[in-house]
Amino acid sequence: MGNIKIKSVHYNGDNYYYDSPEFTDGLNIIRGKNGSGKSTLCDLIYYAIGGEVYQFKRDSSTQHKEITTDTNNYIKINLEINNEIYSLKRDIGDNNIAIQVYGEENKYEYLPVNRNNNNRIFSDWLLEKLNIKNVKLYDGYHSYILNIKDLSRLFYYDQQTAPEKIYKNPLQDNYIQNSEFIRKVIFELLMGENYEDYYNAVNEYKEAEVNRLKAKNLLDEYQKTADEIRRGCEIDLNLVFAKEKLEQLRDIQRQLLDHRESIKNSINQTDYEKELYLSRQDLLKKENIHSDLNEKIYADYQELNFQRDTERHLNIEINQLKKIIFTNEKLSLFSLNTCPWCLKELPEKKDPNICYCGNKIEDENIIFEYNTEEYKNILKSKNKSLETLKISIKMIQDEIKILNDKKSEIINEIKDIKNNINEYLKNYNNKINFQQLDKIDKDIAKNRMEMETFSEYIKVEEKLEQLRNSYQNSDNEYQIKKINKEKLEKEAQQDIFQKILIFGDKFNELMTNSLEDCKSANIDKDNYMPIIDHGVYKEKSASVHIRMMYFYTLLYMSLKYDNIKFPRFLLIDTPDTDGIDTENLKRAISQLEHIKDDSEDNYQIILTTDEFPDIYQNNVRGDLLIKKENYLLKKK
Numbered sequence: 001m002g003n004i005k006i007k008s009v010h011y012n013g014d015n016y017y018y019d020s021p022e023f024t025d026g027l028n029i030i031r032g033k034n035g036s037g038k039s040t041l042c043d044l045i046y047y048a049i050g051g052e053v054y055q056f057k058r059d060s061s062t063q064h065k066e067i068t069t070d071t072n073n074y075i076k077i078n079l080e081i082n083n084e085i086y087s088l089k090r091d092i093g094d095n096n097i098a099i100q101v102y103g104e105e106n107k108y109e110y111l112p113v114n115r116n117n118n119n120r121i122f123s124d125w126l127l128e129k130l131n132i133k134n135v136k137l138y139d140g141y142h143s144y145i146l147n148i149k150d151l152s153r154l155f156y157y158d159q160q161t162a163p164e165k166i167y168k169n170p171l172q173d174n175y176i177q178n179s180e181f182i183r184k185v186i187f188e189l190l191m192g193e194n195y196e197d198y199y200n201a202v203n204e205y206k207e208a209e210v211n212r213l214k215a216k217n218l219l220d221e222y223q224k225t226a227d228e229i230r231r232g233c234e235i236d237l238n239l240v241f242a243k244e245k246l247e248q249l250r251d252i253q254r255q256l257l258d259h260r261e262s263i264k265n266s267i268n269q270t271d272y273e274k275e276l277y278l279s280r281q282d283l284l285k286k287e288n289i290h291s292d293l294n295e296k297i298y299a300d301y302q303e304l305n306f307q308r309d310t311e312r313h314l315n316i317e318i319n320q321l322k323k324i325i326f327t328n329e330k331l332s333l334f335s336l337n338t339c340p341w342c343l344k345e346l347p348e349k350k351d352p353n354i355c356y357c358g359n360k361i362e363d364e365n366i367i368f369e370y371n372t373e374e375y376k377n378i379l380k381s382k383n384k385s386l387e388t389l390k391i392s393i394k395m396i397q398d399e400i401k402i403l404n405d406k407k408s409e410i411i412n413e414i415k416d417i418k419n420n421i422n423e424y425l426k427n428y429n430n431k432i433n434f435q436q437l438d439k440i441d442k443d444i445a446k447n448r449m450e451m452e453t454f455s456e457y458i459k460v461e462e463k464l465e466q467l468r469n470s471y472q473n474s475d476n477e478y479q480i481k482k483i484n485k486e487k488l489e490k491e492a493q494q495d496i497f498q499k500i501l502i503f504g505d506k507f508n509e510l511m512t513n514s515l516e517d518c519k520s521a522n523i524d525k526d527n528y529m530p531i532i533d534h535g536v537y538k539e540k541s542a543s544v545h546i547r548m549m550y551f552y553t554l555l556y557m558s559l560k561y562d563n564i565k566f567p568r569f570l571l572i573d574t575p576d577t578d579g580i581d582t583e584n585l586k587r588a589i590s591q592l593e594h595i596k597d598d599s600e601d602n603y604q605i606i607l608t609t610d611e612f613p614d615i616y617q618n619n620v621r622g623d624l625l626i627k628k629e630n631y632l633l634k635k636k
Contacts, residue, residue: 002130003569010077011633015066020621031620036631051152163547164546201485218470229456239462242454307396499564515538548575
């Protein structure tokens with residue numbers, strides 16, 4: 001558990017400046033009328049910790065003129081995190097924040113606010129200091145890394161967001177950032193104990209799932225090649241027995257060669273006989289070369305066929321990816337429950353194990369969904385693989401051509417040698433037992449062919465065994481990640497369920513104490529949003545009570561449990577909206593007395609308001625009256 005405390009806020013530019021009072025633990029009230037700059041102060045704090053403020057953008061349609069027209073302007077805050085004080089400085093319009101340990105001059109760390117690729121950003125630093133791990137989330141095709149701007153939606157009670165929404169609106173109110181899924185995760189990370197580990201385990205599970213599928217596809221693809229080779233060589237032995245058979249053939253080959261050598265050495269040769277013998281030796285050498293060339297050409301054709309099959313499948317995958325990316329980026333027509341032809345919603349399936357097309361869904365038929373950027377990365381990788389594959393295919397084709405040319409040369413040489421031998425035999429009464437040598441040579445050639453067949457078979461089986469082991473390892477890893485994910489999911493759900501019960505009890509207490517016509521209050525166990533009087537409509541002003549008591553309850557939970565990641569900090573900007581009267585506003589604010597820890601004020605609330613209970617007069621840290629000299633930003 002970590003906590004945040006703002007010590008002071010400073011704004012400085014060529015035209016305007018502001019220096020806040022010193023903020024303390026507990027409640028800090030900045031009092032001021034509407035228009036005096038209360039919201040500007042909150043926006044300055046939010047901007048300094050990595051938030052985005054629309055009014056501070058110089059191209060915004062609703063600019064804060066004193067800030068957007070100022071020059072050389074920046075915000076600097078002194079921030080305490082877990083008893084360590086840091087100075088944060090951010091120039092207006094800049095994407096970087098300078099971090100300095102308080103008191104250490106000229107020692108700055110500069111981190112960007114927005115993420116580019118996988119670089120470290122300011123939010124990573126701040127969450128690390130708060131002992132909150134980075135969490136990457138997947139929601140359908142989209143992925144998203146949570147940051148401090150997301151978590152601040154439950155500790156920054158801003159004025160622009162309608163109170164009934166509870167969560168602060170994101171700057172870009174899009175589907176991803178403002179989805180119910182993202183809001184649930186924000187609540188779970190701030191209130192739960194194990195949800196960081198759980199969501200990271202989900203990511204590891206998805207990664208293992210992808211690796212398992214890749215290994216399975218490689219195995220299935222190579223299995224087809226292996227089956228074809230098996231049918232061609234008519235061998236049905238496992239790897240152990242195939243290797244034993246190859247060793248036997250090698251022993252036979254050595255014996256044949258030794259026997260041939262003994263016959264050769266037993267002959268009393270004349271010069272004429274030696275010439276004939278040398279020709280036969282040369283012929284045997286050329287035939288061996290010819291046999292080796294055939295073996296290499298055969299192996300190259302096997303590899304060429306395999307790579308062409310791989311190229312064909314890779315082209316199919318690339319075309320599918322292009323269609324997916326085009327559909328995702330340009331059309332956005334389809335969903336998992338939408339017919340891709342007529343665009344009508346598909347009926348609910350009676351059997352979840354049967355696809356809409358009627359086929360049975362097997363265990364390995366796993367649907368994966370990525371965002372457009374991830375699909376593009378996959379497409380780049382596939383295209384790169386295709387380019388490499390084409391180069392490899394071209395190299396193999398070139399090598400086959402070279403080998404065939406050599407083979408043609410050897411064939412011509414063999415033909416010439418045979419003609420020469422025939423001429424020798426016509427004129428020479430052969431004293432050498434050529435019939436015996438011919439038989440041995442034929443046996444050697446036959447045995448060599450069988451050795452080549454077994455050698456090729458063993459290579460295929462070894463490759464197949466390697467792919468089987470790879471798939472088995474991937475499957476084992478997948479099963480481990482799956483078990484870990486399910487274990488952490490169960491633990492996290494048990495933890496959050498207990499927290500929800502306590503949260504609901506405290507929220508009910510605060511609501512019934514602050515809103516006179518509220519009979520009961522709780523939060524939904526699925527989306528964690530408030531439910532008042534079992535869903536009965538309340539007047540609009542009641543939404544101020546609901547949102548403030550919700551934020552108070554979050555703070556209460558962080559004070560009650562040390563394992564909760566909520567930073568024990570609330571920034572509440574001008575809650576007197578939506579028609580709430582002064583008496584009800586004061587009553588709502590005073591509920592703080594029901595959540596404070598009696599032992600110490602180990603929390604901080606910065607509240608900007610014009611009205612508050614008298615018991616908090618000593619908590620006023622500054623007045624912003626509706627006079628020009630008392631505006632928040634002062635002219636230099």
